[in-house]
Amino acid sequence: MLALIPLFPFVGFLLNASLGRRLSDGVSGGLASLAMLASFGVSSLLVWQLTGLPPDARSIDQTLYTWISSGDFVLDLAFRLDPLSAVMLLVITGIGFLIHVYSTAYMHEESAPAYARYFSYLNLFAAFMLVLVLGSNFLVMFVGWEGVGLCSYLLIGFWFQKKSAADAGKKAFVVNRVGDYAFILGMLVLVTHFGTLDFQRLAALIAPMFPEAAFGTLSVAALLLFIGATGKSAQIPLFVWLPDAMEGPTPVSALIHAATMVTAGVYMIGRNAVLFSHAPEVMTIVAVVGAATALMAGTIGLVQNDIKRVLAYSTVSQLGYMFLAMGVGAFGAGIFHLYTHAFFKALLFLGSGAVIHALAGEQDIRRMGGLKKALPITYWTFLTGALAIAGVPGLAGFFSKDEILFETFAEGHTVLWVVGILTSLLTATYMFRLVFLTFHGEPAEAGPHENAEAGLRDSHLDSGVGAGFSRLDTAAHGHRHVPYGHHLHDAPPAMALVLVVLAIGSVAAGYIGIPHALGGHNTLASWLAPAFEAQPAAGAAHDMAMPTAAAGTAAVQGEHADAASEAHNETSIELWLMGVSSAIAVAGIALAALFFLKRRDLSDGLAAGFPGLHRLLLNKYYVDEVYDGAIVQPIRVASHDVLWRGFDVRVVDGAVNGAGTLVAAAASALRQLQTGSVRVYAGSIFTGVLLILGYYFWR
Amino acid sequence: MIPLNAYLIVSAVLFAIGTAGVFMRRNVITILLSIEIMLNAVNLTFVAFGRWLGTVDGQIIVFFVMTVAAAEAAVGLALVIALFRHRESLNPDAFTSLKW
Numbered sequence: 001m002l003a004l005i006p007l008f009p010f011v012g013f014l015l016n017a018s019l020g021r022r023l024s025d026g027v028s029g030g031l032a033s034l035a036m037l038a039s040f041g042v043s044s045l046l047v048w049q050l051t052g053l054p055p056d057a058r059s060i061d062q063t064l065y066t067w068i069s070s071g072d073f074v075l076d077l078a079f080r081l082d083p084l085s086a087v088m089l090l091v092i093t094g095i096g097f098l099i100h101v102y103s104t105a106y107m108h109e110e111s112a113p114a115y116a117r118y119f120s121y122l123n124l125f126a127a128f129m130l131v132l133v134l135g136s137n138f139l140v141m142f143v144g145w146e147g148v149g150l151c152s153y154l155l156i157g158f159w160f161q162k163k164s165a166a167d168a169g170k171k172a173f174v175v176n177r178v179g180d181y182a183f184i185l186g187m188l189v190l191v192t193h194f195g196t197l198d199f200q201r202l203a204a205l206i207a208p209m210f211p212e213a214a215f216g217t218l219s220v221a222a223l224l225l226f227i228g229a230t231g232k233s234a235q236i237p238l239f240v241w242l243p244d245a246m247e248g249p250t251p252v253s254a255l256i257h258a259a260t261m262v263t264a265g266v267y268m269i270g271r272n273a274v275l276f277s278h279a280p281e282v283m284t285i286v287a288v289v290g291a292a293t294a295l296m297a298g299t300i301g302l303v304q305n306d307i308k309r310v311l312a313y314s315t316v317s318q319l320g321y322m323f324l325a326m327g328v329g330a331f332g333a334g335i336f337h338l339y340t341h342a343f344f345k346a347l348l349f350l351g352s353g354a355v356i357h358a359l360a361g362e363q364d365i366r367r368m369g370g371l372k373k374a375l376p377i378t379y380w381t382f383l384t385g386a387l388a389i390a391g392v393p394g395l396a397g398f399f400s401k402d403e404i405l406f407e408t409f410a411e412g413h414t415v416l417w418v419v420g421i422l423t424s425l426l427t428a429t430y431m432f433r434l435v436f437l438t439f440h441g442e443p444a445e446a447g448p449h450e451n452a453e454a455g456l457r458d459s460h461l462d463s464g465v466g467a468g469f470s471r472l473d474t475a476a477h478g479h480r481h482v483p484y485g486h487h488l489h490d491a492p493p494a495m496a497l498v499l500v501v502l503a504i505g506s507v508a509a510g511y512i513g514i515p516h517a518l519g520g521h522n523t524l525a526s527w528l529a530p531a532f533e534a535q536p537a538a539g540a541a542h543d544m545a546m547p548t549a550a551a552g553t554a555a556v557q558g559e560h561a562d563a564a565s566e567a568h569n570e571t572s573i574e575l576w577l578m579g580v581s582s583a584i585a586v587a588g589i590a591l592a593a594l595f596f597l598k599r600r601d602l603s604d605g606l607a608a609g610f611p612g613l614h615r616l617l618l619n620k621y622y623v624d625e626v627y628d629g630a631i632v633q634p635i636r637v638a639s640h641d642v643l644w645r646g647f648d649v650r651v652v653d654g655a656v657n658g659a660g661t662l663v664a665a666a667a668s669a670l671r672q673l674q675t676g677s678v679r680v681y682a683g684s685i686f687t688g689v690l691l692i693l694g695y696y697f698w699r
Numbered sequence: 700m701i702p703l704n705a706y707l708i709v710s711a712v713l714f715a716i717g718t719a720g721v722f723m724r725r726n727v728i729t730i731l732l733s734i735e736i737m738l739n740a741v742n743l744t745f746v747a748f749g750r751w752l753g754t755v756d757g758q759i760i761v762f763f764v765m766t767v768a769a770a771e772a773a774v775g776l777a778l779v780i781a782l783f784r785h786r787e788s789l790n791p792d793a794f795t796s797l798k799w
Contacts, residue, residue, distance in 0.1 A: 675798055676794075676796060676797045677791070677792060679791055682722070
């Protein structure tokens, strides 16, 4: 049954890839969506079965066959459904299905082969992502890990005729490879020390060990795996690819670069919670990197002008939150945020897609404004998403972000908590900057100094998709003063439906994790908890794991007893913290309202007041330039001047050409002997005979 | 009885004369004649050894050599005629175009 889940989208991929050319748009899009729906159906069924099992035995395994069997090392191609992968599964198939449906409308301008190609990639991505979360050992996970990287590359570069898109795809792929390399090394460390790659057996082997005070094997493995995660999940130092990935179609950004694939790193850490919690120093690194990324991306997001780039940096920032949660040991909170984030970030991206769609490709928020009237559905759903991500009480983002901040504070990381709060202020501000600039205020008129540029842009649009619209606009309606070069239209039904469903999700998704402080039971946390501990009945490690696991339970019970006495105290702290973060969210929104709704001159004045800072943020801290100067150019120069001009041309080509030159030189010397004169030949024969005979006579 | 060495000396002298003729003369026909002298010097050696050892092998080989020499003379003279028609010259130094 488990294997069916990735199989459905994979079959969808095969069909669309092989027959897509001949299928009409409706059929190929429908096929892909249907595959996702089937996968979602099976997932729901299995997760429902899983809830029927007792909490400590919630695990459904399926071994397809033995993949590698070499000596003591056995590795199966096996899938495992447990509470953690169940959450991921529902997010991927559910939101994936919605985005497939959305795409059927969004991509309608593509030609039939491109349309089928798009859906085949999308289905292939879903298949690999499902393999990633279902894999019961590292290698199966790695298959999915690499596969989603490939699909990400293919989809970022979907419009590969555009150089920037092709480059962005390449950049994503290369940056991901850096992380993947560390990931492979991490796997090798684990397999050489423990002889297995199965998650549960690894956890059972590691659980009895003491957490490493110094930097030992476990820390090295955990650190390498974390570097892998920074690549996939766009954290410092490997986050540079994600903002560029926005060159892909918007639904792709929503599905891959916001809701699912980029969370793979978070999932991987959650999956190896036992390993990571035995490497406390690495945990600190994870938390600090997460917090730093959250803050850095938040500040960049504040000044970007491309609607999708703002959302991209917001994604990086939110992923930073998740890593912060993982790093302070709040695995449940991290996964909770992953899950709520999937809803509202998919919603925001799809909403921005609807805006871009309505404006025929415009992405610059300075050229938008006043779209509230024209795009009511998009506006209200986008606003919901923005409220959710800002952390306004009652919406999904509030519960998950608050849990992370509370856990960070409770674990004693006050500095990280301050960073988190600061980021949450930034999040609220840049999200509402986006909302106000896009949907409120006056429709943007091209300023006098922008006329030329705008004219260029319009002519570009006319030549492309906007052609029909502009004709309507100028001839039929005669609205020459309309600021947008064509007829504005709200999201078509398929897109609108998806937006509404996701908006409902963005509100409701948080309610499965209501914290105890608010009288809830935090269902999600207790559902996930067993997934972050070693399973006592895990095969070979049975005997070793049992006593310690028992001891662990005893310790947990002891903690519960302590917790009971401190519960009241903690509740009041949590409530107090919630108050702070709610106030921060509202303050952020108010700030955005002041700067971008009431007094836009103030924000310009602020930018003019700190030109250096503004330029620094606008240029994303020059990270791309630094990487270019420190890594890309040296490699280029070394490759070009040393490896190509030096080694290849001189040494390799030199050896080959040298062999030829040597033969030619020797031949031109030797051919002087061939005079053509019979008497010279006769003379040499005679001399030869004399020499041979002489040798025999006088030796 | 004439000793074996006398034959061999005569043969060596004849061979030397033939070799000198091959190298020194500037006429292809003379060179062919010189080669005949060298062949006959060898023939003389064969016969002398055959007589000295009391076998007929030497004489039989001489017949072969003479047969081949006759054929060689025929082919050689034909070549000489062809060459002369081609170049109006019988100096071997005029025929050096068979080279690189």
